Amino acid sequence: MSLVNAENLTKVYRMGEIEVEALKSVSFEIEPASFISFIGPSGSGKTTLLNLIGCLDKPTSGKLEVSGVNTSDLTRKEAAAFRGKNLGFIFQDFNLIPVLTVYENVEYPLLIVQSVPAEERKERVNSLLKTVGMIDQRDKYPDQISGGQKQRVAVARALVTNPKLVLADEPTANLDSKTAFIVIDIMRQMKDEFGVTFIFSTHDPKIVREVEMVYTLQDGTLIGQTQVKGGLNA
Amino acid sequence: MLKLFKIAVRNLSRYKRRTFLTSSLIAIGVMFVLVFIAASGSFKYIMIGQITDSMLGHLQVHKRGYVASIDSLPLTLNLSAKAETKLEKTMEDIPEIEAFSPRIKFGGMFSNFIESTNIRVNGVYPEKEIVTVPLFPSRIKQGEKSIKEGEILIPELLANGMKTKVGDTVVVIATNRDGSVNGKQFIIGGIIESVTGPGGRDGYMHIKDAMEVLRMEEMEISEVAIRLKDFDKLNAVSDRLDEMLSKELNKQGKPIFDVRTWEKLSPFYNVARMIDVMTFFIKLMLIAIVLVSIMNVMIMAVFERIREIGTISAIGTMPKKILSLFLIEGFSLGVFGAVVGNILALGVIFLINLIKITFNFGRQTGLILSPNLNTGDIVWISAIVIIVSVAAALQPAFKASRMEPVEALRHV
Numbered sequence: 181m182s183l184v185n186a187e188n189l190t191k192v193y194r195m196g197e198i199e200v201e202a203l204k205s206v207s208f209e210i211e212p213a214s215f216i217s218f219i220g221p222s223g224s225g226k227t228t229l230l231n232l233i234g235c236l237d238k239p240t241s242g243k244l245e246v247s248g249v250n251t252s253d254l255t256r257k258e259a260a261a262f263r264g265k266n267l268g269f270i271f272q273d274f275n276l277i278p279v280l281t282v283y284e285n286v287e288y289p290l291l292i293v294q295s296v297p298a299e300e301r302k303e304r305v306n307s308l309l310k311t312v313g314m315i316d317q318r319d320k321y322p323d324q325i326s327g328g329q330k331q332r333v334a335v336a337r338a339l340v341t342n343p344k345l346v347l348a349d350e351p352t353a354n355l356d357s358k359t360a361f362i363v364i365d366i367m368r369q370m371k372d373e374f375g376v377t378f379i380f381s382t383h384d385p386k387i388v389r390e391v392e393m394v395y396t397l398q399d400g401t402l403i404g405q406t407q408v409k410g411g412l413n414a
Numbered sequence: 415m416l417k418l419f420k421i422a423v424r425n426l427s428r429y430k431r432r433t434f435l436t437s438s439l440i441a442i443g444v445m446f447v448l449v450f451i452a453a454s455g456s457f458k459y460i461m462i463g464q465i466t467d468s469m470l471g472h473l474q475v476h477k478r479g480y481v482a483s484i485d486s487l488p489l490t491l492n493l494s495a496k497a498e499t500k501l502e503k504t505m506e507d508i509p510e511i512e513a514f515s516p517r518i519k520f521g522g523m524f525s526n527f528i529e530s531t532n533i534r535v536n537g538v539y540p541e542k543e544i545v546t547v548p549l550f551p552s553r554i555k556q557g558e559k560s561i562k563e564g565e566i567l568i569p570e571l572l573a574n575g576m577k578t579k580v581g582d583t584v585v586v587i588a589t590n591r592d593g594s595v596n597g598k599q600f601i602i603g604g605i606i607e608s609v610t611g612p613g614g615r616d617g618y619m620h621i622k623d624a625m626e627v628l629r630m631e632e633m634e635i636s637e638v639a640i641r642l643k644d645f646d647k648l649n650a651v652s653d654r655l656d657e658m659l660s661k662e663l664n665k666q667g668k669p670i671f672d673v674r675t676w677e678k679l680s681p682f683y684n685v686a687r688m689i690d691v692m693t694f695f696i697k698l699m700l701i702a703i704v705l706v707s708i709m710n711v712m713i714m715a716v717f718e719r720i721r722e723i724g725t726i727s728a729i730g731t732m733p734k735k736i737l738s739l740f741l742i743e744g745f746s747l748g749v750f751g752a753v754v755g756n757i758l759a760l761g762v763i764f765l766i767n768l769i770k771i772t773f774n775f776g777r778q779t780g781l782i783l784s785p786n787l788n789t790g791d792i793v794w795i796s797a798i799v800i801i802v803s804v805a806a807a808l809q810p811a812f813k814a815s816r817m818e819p820v821e822a823l824r825h826v
Contacts, residue, residue, distance in 0.1 A: 231820050234728065236728055236818075236819045236820040236823070237818075237820040256733065257732060257733065260727065260730055260731065260732050260733065261730065261732065262730075263728060263729065263730040264729065264730020264731070264732075265730070267730075268729075269725075269728050269729055271725070271823070273721075275721065275722070275724075275725040275823075277421075277722060277725070277726070278428065278722075279421060279424035279425055279427075279428055280421065280424070288726075288729070289729050289730060291417050292417065292418070292726075292731055292735060293729060293730040293731055293732075294730075337729070338729075341730075
């Protein structure tokens with residue numbers, strides 16, 4: 181069974197009297213433990229698609245199933261619960277909570293969203309911080325670490341709940357090449373180790389070279405689906 | 415919940431200056447309100463104490479109809495000896511009553527053999543009067559602090575006007591209830607200080623002398639002043655006494671007795687009420703200060719953290735937890751402001767008590783303002799501040815919790 185199944189997905193934004201069709205009948209399937217990317221120029225609908233898959237927004241029409249759940253029908257509360265249980269997010273600007281330390285940022289979803297017991301929480305957070313190489317920085321606040329380190333923390337936060345799917349919107353856009361490779365490498369390790377599916381929205385050729393499958397969007401339409409040779413499982 | 419508190423407090427400390435200014439505003443507001451409550455309460459209770467402990471007593475019982483004609487001190491509306499006995503027996507069944515003092519009140523002529531003027535006199539049992547209105551002896555400015563038979567205590571205004579002094583012989587002439595006039599010579603035993611309020615300018619003599627002046631063969635009482643062990647039980651005791659006495663009916667089947675608290679007898683009660691009304695409006699101002707300042711801070715906090723709200727919402731934080739987070743921030747500001755305000759208020763009140771501020775009331779001078787905060791006021795004001803703080807945070811918190819994550823994340 182596919183992890184994400186989109187059929188004729190359409191999203192229309194209304195800005196006053198003007199309607200903008202951000203996605204036009206997009207259909208695709210993504211299998212579990214995939215490492216895939218949506219690419220396309222600005223305004224092609226990449227972020228809109230990621231928002232729909234991430235239950236942050238609802239399609240205007242079409243069907244979208246994530247992990248067997250028709251997410252179009254979820255209420256606000258159900259969508260929040262679904263995100264907390266099944267999804268992880270990595271943002272372009274890292275979006276760490278500035279008043280929490282590195283450890284607390286990673287711990288946040290377990291504590292506030294999933295209410296995991298303290299001992300298990302500690303174990304999972306420390307384990308992930310070790311994996312992303314941030315255990316030594318655990319007591320630092322986001323403004324005391326570099327961009328690359330922030331994104332590593334964001335990766336750890338996205339994975340700490342053991343999600344089935346991680347959505348990463350331009351995760352390397354604010355990183356230098358070397359750091360970007362490190363972060364991509366960590367994500368691929370996570371995918372291999374935990375069987376997590378990563379879906380990227382990106383312009384970054386470094387990511388495109390590393391993924392298994394690339395979906396190309398243009399003007400809201402899915403115009404291509406390419407298996408990448410450089411991808412680990414290609 | 416504890417973790418949410420921790421995050422909320424850290425969020426507040428993120429904007430140190432704003433948090434400091436807002437909580438300072440609340441703290442200063444709380445301090446002023448508590449100091450005002452303590453000072454006005456002190457003023458009020460000093461005044462009530464002066465009035466009730468100097469002359470009025472906490473409660474008074476008259477024959478029904480007497481109070482309506484109290485200015486003319488009608489002897490025809492005195493309580494009979496039988497009624498007075500019933501009243502005393504009833505009071506014996508109320509343990510909250512500490513003491514009582516029966517009085518004969520009458521108006522008459524006062525003469526120093528050169529000139530004469532009118533006088534209002536209370537005939538009292540000295541020992542009962544002193545325990546019922548314990549500040550009475552302190553009002554005697556000249557002469558012995560007692561009322562002996564054959565002596566009269568006259569108000570100082572009268573003594574000054576008539577140029578009389580302690581030891582002078584004077585005559586008191588009065589008309590009794592049958593209309594016959596009688597007079598009796600007295601020695602001025604003391605000069606008594608006038609106080610504000612009804613009966614504050616009356617003279618005093620022994621009740622036996624009053625009976626003699628009025629040619630009473632049997633005791634008749636104009637009023638009975640009552641002192642309670644606990645002033646706070648005033649209304650409860652008044653109601654109970656009134657209920658017990660209401661069973662005593664006259665020949666027309668109407669109640670004989672009329673029980674009134676000091677509030678219904680003294681015009682100062684309206685001043686006390688005014689102080690309460692002022693306190694109420696001061697509290698309203700505090701509520702407005704807290705409401706506006708917390709709301710302002712929380713609206714700013716939500717506006718500045720829209721992307722952060724989007725992030726925590728995206729990673730699965732339920733709307734009610736986002737709501738709680740912002741409510742806790744408002745709550746924490748309120749608690750902090752209230753605690754600091756309470757500490758400041760206690761400090762200011764301590765200083766006022768140390769400085770010993772004096773004031774005058776009517777003819778009484780040098781009364782010391784001794785503000786005192788009771789736990790009830792502290793708890794009540796703190797509760798108001800905290801509840802209003804949470805209420806003020808409600809709208810911004812709702813806004814944050816209902817924010818669409820996709821729009822919040824898009825916010826720049």
